[in-house]
Amino acid sequence: MRYPTSWLPAAIALTGVLAGALFVFHRPSARAAGDPFSDDPKPSASPSPDDKPAPFVEIVERAPSPDKSKLENPEDRIGRALESRVRVKMDGVTLAEFARELGERLGIPVVLNRRALQEYDIDGDLPLSFATPNMRVRTMLRQLLDENELAWLVENEVLTITTQEDAECCRVTRVYDVRDLVTVYGDDGTYDFKFLPLIDVLTGTIKMDTWQDHGGEGLIDAYKADRLQILVVTNTAQVHEQLEVLLADLRSHIPDKPAGDVWLKDAQLVKEVIPREPRVDPAEAAVRRALSKVVTAPIGETTLGEFARHIEELLGVRVRLRMRALEEFDIGTDLPMTVEVSGISARALLNLALFEHELAWTIDDGCLMITTADDASCQRYTRVYDVADLLLGKETVIPPPMATSNGQEAPPKDVADRSGSRPARHDFGLGELIDLITSTVKYDTWQEYGGEGLIDCYDRAGMRVLVITQDRTVHDGVEKLLGELRRIRREGNGLPMPKPTIAHREWSRTIVREKRENKSVGYPPSGFGHPPLR
Numbered sequence: 038m039r040y041p042t043s044w045l046p047a048a049i050a051l052t053g054v055l056a057g058a059l060f061v062f063h064r065p066s067a068r069a070a071g072d073p074f075s076d077d078p079k080p081s082a083s084p085s086p087d088d089k090p091a092p093f094v095e096i097v098e099r100a101p102s103p104d105k106s107k108l109e110n111p112e113d114r115i116g117r118a119l120e121s122r123v124r125v126k127m128d129g130v131t132l133a134e135f136a137r138e139l140g141e142r143l144g145i146p147v148v149l150n151r152r153a154l155q156e157y158d159i160d161g162d163l164p165l166s167f168a169t170p171n172m173r174v175r176t177m178l179r180q181l182l183d184e185n186e187l188a189w190l191v192e193n194e195v196l197t198i199t200t201q202e203d204a205e206c207c208r209v210t211r212v213y214d215v216r217d218l219v220t221v222y223g224d225d226g227t228y229d230f231k232f233l234p235l236i237d238v239l240t241g242t243i244k245m246d247t248w249q250d251h252g253g254e255g256l257i258d259a260y261k262a263d264r265l266q267i268l269v270v271t272n273t274a275q276v277h278e279q280l281e282v283l284l285a286d287l288r289s290h291i292p293d294k295p296a297g298d299v300w301l302k303d304a305q306l307v308k309e310v311i312p313r314e315p316r317v318d319p320a321e322a323a324v325r326r327a328l329s330k331v332v333t334a335p336i337g338e339t340t341l342g343e344f345a346r347h348i349e350e351l352l353g354v355r356v357r358l359r360m361r362a363l364e365e366f367d368i369g370t371d372l373p374m375t376v377e378v379s380g381i382s383a384r385a386l387l388n389l390a391l392f393e394h395e396l397a398w399t400i401d402d403g404c405l406m407i408t409t410a411d412d413a414s415c416q417r418y419t420r421v422y423d424v425a426d427l428l429l430g431k432e433t434v435i436p437p438p439m440a441t442s443n444g445q446e447a448p449p450k451d452v453a454d455r456s457g458s459r460p461a462r463h464d465f466g467l468g469e470l471i472d473l474i475t476s477t478v479k480y481d482t483w484q485e486y487g488g489e490g491l492i493d494c495y496d497r498a499g500m501r502v503l504v505i506t507q508d509r510t511v512h513d514g515v516e517k518l519l520g521e522l523r524r525i526r527r528e529g530n531g532l533p534m535p536k537p538t539i540a541h542r543e544w545s546r547t548i549v550r551e552k553r554e555n556k557s558v559g560y561p562p563s564g565f566g567h568p569p570l571r
C-alpha cells in the first residue's frame with residue numbers, strides 16, 4: 038500500500054518549531070537553577086541555607102564582661118575570652134582553618150608559630166578532629182592540642198599555637214597580688230608579711246621540676262612596699278594557669294576576719310607620689326607613640342622590603358633596614374613574609390612578623406630599624422627610671438658601725454644610742470628592687486649572671502632612681518614590670534608597711550652581705566629573705 042508523501046516536509050518543519058519553543062520555554066527555569074551557560078551570571082533564586090557549611094566552633098556561653106573600673110590589657114582580654122564555653126564538632130578540619138575560626142568566634146587574634154611548627158614538619162594543613170557539646174575554651178585547647186603534641190600560649194597580644202617544646206621553653210613573667218595570703222596578724226594588733234611559706238607551697242606543689250630551686254629554670258620572687266605585696270613569677274603558661282587556680286583555692290579558705298584585733302588607724306598613710314617618666318628623645322618618643330597604633334587589616338603575602346614600606350606608611354615614621362647586618366645572614370629585601378594577623382598594636386605585629394625570620398627591631402635616632410636578632414641584642418642604651426613611688430614605707434635607718442678597741446665592730450645598738458662622727462645611712466630598699474628586676478626580666482642578660490646588662494641606683498638629692506643599660510627588649514620588660522607593680526599598688530588592697538623594729542633594722546644591715554654569700558653563681562636568687570623572728 039502506498040502512502041502519500043506530500044505531508045513530510047510540513048511535518049519536519051512543525052517538529053523544528055515545537056522543539057525551539059520547548060527550549061525557549063525552559064530557559065528561565067535554567068537561569069533560576071543557576072545554569073552555568075545562562076546569559077545571566079547571577080541566579081535569580083538564592084541558595085538554600087542548608088547548603089552553607091555549618092560552623093565547627095560555636096559559642097555556647099561568653100565570658101563575663103570586664104570590670105569597667107579597671108584597665109584591661111590585651112593579654113587580660115584574651116585570658117577572659119578563654120573562659121568562654123564553646124561547642125566544637127570537626128572532623129579533618131585543618132589547623133589553619135581551626136585557628137582562623139576560633140579567632141573569629143572569640144574576637145581575639147589567633148596565630149600559628151610556623152617557624153616552631155616547621156621544625157617538626159607541621160604546617161597549617163594538619164588535620165584535626167575533636168567534638169564536645171560544651172567546654173571551656175581553655176580546656177578544649179589543652180585537650181585538642183595535646184592530642185597532636187601541640188600547645189598554646191599568650192604573648193605579644195595574641196594567642197599562639199605552637200609545639201609543646203616551644204611552649205615549655207617560652208617563659209612568661211606575671212605579677213600576683215598576694216597581700217591577703219602573706220599577711221600575718223599578731224595578738225597585739227601588729228602585722229607583718231611572710232612570703233616564704235607561700236613560695237614553698239607554690240614551688241613544692243606545682244610542677245616542682247620547673248622551678249630553679251628544684252633544678253628547673255622557673256623563677257619566683259617577692260616584693261613589698263606600702264600598699265604593695267606581690268609575687269613575681271617567671272614560668273611557662275601551663276604553670277601560670279595552675280598557679281592561678283591554686284591561689285584561688287587558697288583564698289577560698291581565708292576566714293572572714295583576721296585572727297586577733299587589728300588596728301590599722303595608726304598605720305602610716307601612703308603618700309601619693311607620681312613617678313616621672315624616663316626621659317626619652319622627642320624623636321624616639323614619637324616612634325614609641327606610633328607603635329601603639331592598632332593594625333586593622335592583615336598585610337598578607339609580602340616581602341621584607343614591602344613590609345617595611347607598609348609599616349612606614351601605617352605609622353608615619355621612618356623605617357629602615359640595617360642592610361649590613363642583614364646581608365651577613367644572606368637576607369635581602371626580597372625575603373618572603375606572610376603577615377596575616379590584624380587587630381593588634383604595631384609593636385606586637387612587628388614582634389610576631391620579624392620573630393618568624395629571626396629578625397628584630399630597634400629605635401635609632403628617630404628611625405625604626407629592622408635588623409637581625411643578634412644585632413639588636415648588641416645595641417644597648419642607658420635609661421633612668423624613677424621608682425620613688427615603689428619604695429614608700431621601705432626606708433630604714435642603718436646606724437654606722439662602731440669600732441672597739443680590738444678593731445672589731447661593736448654589737449649594734451638602737452639608733453638613739455648611737456654616737457660618733459659618722460652619720461647613719463638610710464636604706465630605701467633599692468637593692469631589693471634591683472634584685473627583683475635582674476632575677477625576673479631576662480636574668481641571663483645582666484652582668485651579675487654572665488650577661489652584659491648593667492643596673493645601678495642613685496638616692497641622693499631627693500632622687501630614688503635606677504640607672505639601667507640594656508637592649509630594647511630588656512628595657513621593655515623593665516617598663517612592663519614597673520607598670521604592673523604600679524597598677525596593683527593603685528588598684529589593689531595592699532596594706533602599709535609595718536613600723537620597723539630593732540630586729541628589722543639589724544636585718545637590713547646584713548641582708549646585702551647575706552645575699553652575696555648565698556647567691557648561686559650564674560643564677561638569680563630565688564625566694565625572699567626575712568628578718569629573724571623575735
